[in-house]
Amino acid sequence: MASALTDAHGVPLSGTAHGVAAFDQALDRMLRFHPDVLTAADELTTAHPETAMGHALVAYLNLMGTNPADLPGAASAAAALAQHAAHPRELGHVAAVEAWLGGDWITAAEVLDTVLEQWPADLLALAIGHQLDFFLGDAANLRDRVGRTLPALDPGHPHTGFVRGMQAFGLEEAGHYGQAEEAGLAALATNPDDVWAIHAVVHTYEMQGLVDTGTRFLLGRQGDWGADNLFTVHNWWHLALYALEAGRTDRALAVYDAEIHHATSAGVPIEMLDASALLWRLLLDGADTGGRFAPLADAWAPLATADPWYAFNDLHAVMALVGDDRLAEARAVVERLRAWLPSAQGTNALMTARIGLPACAAVVAFAQGRYADVIAELQPIRSMLHLFGGSHAQRDALQRTLVEAALRAQRPALAAALTAERVSRRERSYHNWIQRARALREQGHETEAATAEAQAAEHQRSFAAAFTVP
Ligand SMILES: [Fe+2]
Structure with missing residues (x-):
């Protein structure tokens, strides 16, 4: 059905003028990552149920959190979207939401590109497609x-x-x-x-x-x-x-305590990822994390036993469980994924098979001191970690795990190669130089190790100055 209505960027949609205005307002909130988007989207679909794009927004807000607990909410919104969608743009969103809900994240991303070919100013398609590109690496x-x-x-x-x-x-x-x-x-x-x-x-x-x-x-x-x-x-x-x-x-x-994870944290995967990733770096460095892993592992526990949905989350759940010495539960995640894979379908099955499962197994092996096994799991996949999503900075937790395992497994040549690579890519890094110093020392290159340590200290000093309140 053709529609005379258009949104704030001239893209056609069905509904009423008031509904479209409410959609524009909710989309604006989303682009700003404003918390009001959640209530704005709910009010939009309640007050203007005939405005199909409102249901699309609610569906995507539920899916974007990558939390299996949000899938029923996404499914309800998807049903309402399918019921009210009339314009071809809206039918494109029906297809994208249904693909994602069905576990086909790749098709969802592709469908949104098809929508954007026709209506490049569809900013909901763009913003959600952008997030999917991120989840897909x-x-x-x-x-x-x-x-x-x-x-x-x-x-x-x-x-x-x-x-x-x-x-x-x-x-x-x-x-x-x-x-x-x-x-x-x-x-x-x-x-x-x-x-x-x-x-x-x-x-x-x-x-x-x-x-x-x-x-x-x-x-x-x-x-x-x-x-x-x-x-x-x-x-x-x-x-x-x-x-x-x-x-x-x-x-x-x-x-960490004030902003990343605490007693009143929302307990949503997208935030718990950050908590795991920070504590895991500290664990690798041998730092004292206090009792911080325990509440984080508790927060991850429901997802760690849910049906697999997003491999990137599974890895960070396993990091938290391992950090809290809950090895049996961490191993159970690995075994559950291994048992699920032969009959599994969809994007997460691909991600889990290629990256998620070996990455989780590597983290468990690290906790058990099986450093050769960590290397065996991570070395073959280290150049394709992007396949399970996230950013370079987030995935670096796994690269650091491999370097640390190489050092602890007395594989100095591997550690030297890995740290040379890291320094060549990012010379200004305390961490890279201190790890390089360890590798060089294990190889018996004492002078070079001392030089690397001096380089590390110099970088650390220059960085620390930025934290000094003037
Ligand atoms: Fe980031």
């Missing part, structure tokens, strides 16, 4: 999906700034750090509180070892990202990563 499309849409947008519309922020993250994950920083800063010139653009810029600094620049950038803009948005925890996690590089474990743990 598809760096090229994370960059290019956005590039295909930008010419269709009014350069002066505030939402175009948010799209530039998305482009910044895609450029960063695809390795174009200069362009990414430029796009991210341009996005922030339009919307200083664009937390996704802030995050993209923070990633460019992370990947280049510009920890001091990144720290000052985050601390200087804390009012724009540090509270009251749906992406707060993850940006705090990035600050904690900087703190580790600066030798400020105390600061990283303070951020």
Whole structure:
């Protein structure tokens, strides 16, 4: 059915004028990662059930959390969407939501690209497709999906700034750090509180070892990202990563306790990932994590026993269980995945078979001191970890696990090769140089090891200065 109605970006949709206005408002909240999007979406579907795109928004909000507990909510919204969808754009969203709900994340991402071919200014299709590209580790499309849409947008519309922020993250994950920083800063010139653009810029600094620049950038803009948005925890996690590089474990743990995981945390996977990833880095470094793994493992426990849904989450659940010495439960996750795979279908089955299962098995092996097994699990997959999603920075937890295992397994040649590679890619890194020093010392290269240690200390000093309050 043709429709005379269009949304704020001129894309047709069905419903009523009031419903469309409410959809535009809710979409605006989503692009800002504003918590109000949740109530705005509920009010939209309650007050304007005939506006199909509202149901699409609710379905996606439930799916984006990657939490199996949210799937019934997504299914209800999908049914309402199918009932009310009338325009071909809306039918495209029906297909995307149904594919994702059915476990075919790849098809969902592809369908949204098909929608965008026809209606490149469909910002819901773009924003959700962007998230799917992230979940699928598809760096090229994370960059290019956005590039295909930008010419269709009014350069002066505030939402175009948010799209530039998305482009910044895609450029960063695809390795174009200069362009990414430029796009991210341009996005922030339009919307200083664009937390996704802030995050993209923070990633460019992370990947280049510009920890001091990144720290000052985050601390200087804390009012724009540090509270009251749906992406707060993850940006705090990035600050904690900087703190580790600066030798400020105390600061990283303070951020963890205040912002990343505590008694009143939401307990959602997308935030618990960050908690696991930070504590796991500390565990690898032999740091004292206090009793922090225990409540985190408790928070992960329901997901660790649910039907498999997203392999990236499984890995971080296993990290938390292992960190809390709950080895039997961690092994049970691995065995459950192994038993599930032969009859499993869909995108997560592919992710689990290729990356998730060996990664989980490696973490369990690490906890048991079976370092040769860690190497056997991780070395063959280390160049394709992106297949189970996440960012370069998030997946680095596994690369660090491999380096540490090589050092502990008395495989100094492997450790030296891995650390040489890391230093060549990111010279400005305390962690990379200190691990390189250990590898060189094990090889008997004492002078070179001492030089590497001096390099590590120099970087740490320069980074620590950025944490000093003027
Ligand atoms: Fe990130």
